Amino acid sequence: MIHRARPVLSAVARFMLAVVLVGTVLGVVSGSARADNPITVSGSTTASEFPQALVFRLSATDSAADITKIELRFKQRGDASTEIAKPEFVPGRQVEATYRWKTDKTQVPPGAAVEFYWIVSDAAGNTLTTETQTVFYDDLRFPWKQRRNDDIAFYWYKGSDDFGDYVFNVATSALGRISTDIGAQVEYPIRIYAYANQDDFRSAFPSLGGTRLWIGGQAFPDLAITVQILPDAGDDTDWIHDVIPHEISHLVFYQATHHPPADPPRWLDEGLAQYNEESDQWYAIALVEDAAENGTLFSLKVLSGSFFNDPDKTRLAYAESYHAVGYIFDTYGREGMARLIAAFGAGKTRDAAFQEALGLSLDDFDQQWQRSLGVTPATALPSPTPLPTEDRPWLNPTAPPWAKKTPGGPEATAITPTTPGTPVVQVQTPPPVAPTGTPVPGNDTPVWLTVVGGTFCCASAVLAVAFLVGLVWLVRR
Numbered sequence: 442m443i444h445r446a447r448p449v450l451s452a453v454a455r456f457m458l459a460v461v462l463v464g465t466v467l468g469v470v471s472g473s474a475r476a477d478n479p480i481t482v483s484g485s486t487t488a489s490e491f492p493q494a495l496v497f498r499l500s501a502t503d504s505a506a507d508i509t510k511i512e513l514r515f516k517q518r519g520d521a522s523t524e525i526a527k528p529e530f531v532p533g534r535q536v537e538a539t540y541r542w543k544t545d546k547t548q549v550p551p552g553a554a555v556e557f558y559w560i561v562s563d564a565a566g567n568t569l570t571t572e573t574q575t576v577f578y579d580d581l582r583f584p585w586k587q588r589r590n591d592d593i594a595f596y597w598y599k600g601s602d603d604f605g606d607y608v609f610n611v612a613t614s615a616l617g618r619i620s621t622d623i624g625a626q627v628e629y630p631i632r633i634y635a636y637a638n639q640d641d642f643r644s645a646f647p648s649l650g651g652t653r654l655w656i657g658g659q660a661f662p663d664l665a666i667t668v669q670i671l672p673d674a675g676d677d678t679d680w681i682h683d684v685i686p687h688e689i690s691h692l693v694f695y696q697a698t699h700h701p702p703a704d705p706p707r708w709l710d711e712g713l714a715q716y717n718e719e720s721d722q723w724y725a726i727a728l729v730e731d732a733a734e735n736g737t738l739f740s741l742k743v744l745s746g747s748f749f750n751d752p753d754k755t756r757l758a759y760a761e762s763y764h765a766v767g768y769i770f771d772t773y774g775r776e777g778m779a780r781l782i783a784a785f786g787a788g789k790t791r792d793a794a795f796q797e798a799l800g801l802s803l804d805d806f807d808q809q810w811q812r813s814l815g816v817t818p819a820t821a822l823p824s825p826t827p828l829p830t831e832d833r834p835w836l837n838p839t840a841p842p843w844a845k846k847t848p849g850g851p852e853a854t855a856i857t858p859t860t861p862g863t864p865v866v867q868v869q870t871p872p873p874v875a876p877t878g879t880p881v882p883g884n885d886t887p888v889w890l891t892v893v894g895g896t897f898c899c900a901s902a903v904l905a906v907a908f909l910v911g912l913v914w915l916v917r918r
């Protein structure tokens with residue numbers, strides 16, 4: 442959805458409250474659904490025990506009969522479905538109900554917005570439904586500092602104020618850049634949480650257990666949140682200039698285009714994210730041109746859905762995504778890209794969006810882009826990989842160089858599945874296959890991977906690897 446005339450005051454208000462009222466509840470409990478309703482709610486509170494649980498408490502009285510049934514209904518913002526929970530309470534005229542939403546087996550990020558309301562019923566047939574409240578599930582274990590404006594906030598707890606200012610400035614610049622490039626604003630303010638080290642980060646996601654030790658970050662586009670291992674590394678800021686703009690691009694893209702039945706191709710999302718990075722990506726160009734010359738170029742149709750598990754193919758997929766997005770900007774300008782994003786934001790399908798924005802079908806655009814590289818497109822393009830259909834298909838772990846590596850690459854042990862009865866807040870996908878032999882050019886150089894829907898995403902790492910491959914290629918030429 443494009444928000445050119447977004448409800449600024451509403452967004453600002455939500456955001457201000459979000460950052461000020463840490464761990465508190467927003468919203469007002471309605472005293473009574475009707476004036477003659479004997480049920481009265483005297484209190485509805487929450488307590489954050491992040492990352493173990495979010496505790497909901499309700500106090501209610503009934504002047505006519507015993508309260509015999511209480512339901513808590515809640516969901517994370519962005520969830521398609523609402524969970525129905527049965528809190529513990531003793532029936533009576535005056536009740537105290539408690540429900541612990543256990544989050545240790547799921548992936549709920551710090552700062553997740555959780556919307557909830559209660560339905561209280563008594564033995565005489567009266568029912569009261571409270572107004573929807575919003576609580577931000579904050580990680581109260583750390584003394585977070587923050588830099589924020591109306592659209593973006595950066596939270597950190599270890600490191601200097603200068604570090605916070607620096608990251609915040611990189612973030613605001615990146616947000617301005619991507620907003621200008623695609624002609625879209627954020628509806629929900631973006632929140633970036635920086636854990637100072639791997640132990641702290643992993644403690645926020647206990648469901649990881651001892652697995653996936655390479656993960657160094659996770660994006661939650663539908664919650665407008667990205668959580669990263671981002672230590673204050675002094676003058677070593679290259680990582681910041683890539684990971685922050687890349688993640689922000691994904692979050693903005695999601696907000697701008699998540700309007701079913703729109704299904705923007707994966708290469709467009711990834712390409713824009715790389716386009717928003719600040720490091721020189723000449724090696725991506727070299728990789729694509731080499732593939733075009735060798736006849737190994739993938740059509741964009743192949744890159745519409747999930748990417749590959751094969752590391753070489755994955756590197757090329759990211760490089761092509763970047764190249765194709767650059768081609769749109771070069772050929773159709775920012776206006777063309779803005780029209781394309783707006784078309785997806787209006788719920789257009791891929792072909793309809795490309796036709797409306799650029800004046801040609803996606804297949805025709807695909808072939809036009811391939812011809813620009815000197816490639817004669819195949820007449821029959823392979824079928825694209827189906828898009829994931831989960832409610833929350835995005836899983837974006839990133840793997841910076843300081844993440845512990847196991848011999849031979851990342852661990853591939855699945856995250857402990859959600860236990861029965863625990864609200865499912867994020868669909869788990871199979872763990873990615875490790876890119877074998879991923880070179881890490883020194884401990885200070887940012888190399889990272891993100892996984893979306895179970896395949897590699899976020900190309901700094903991929904392209905850094907491609908950079909080395911490109912160097913070898915150039916030397917050999």
Ligand SMILES: [Zn+2]
Nearest residue numbers: 714891898899
């Ligand atoms: Zn990415």
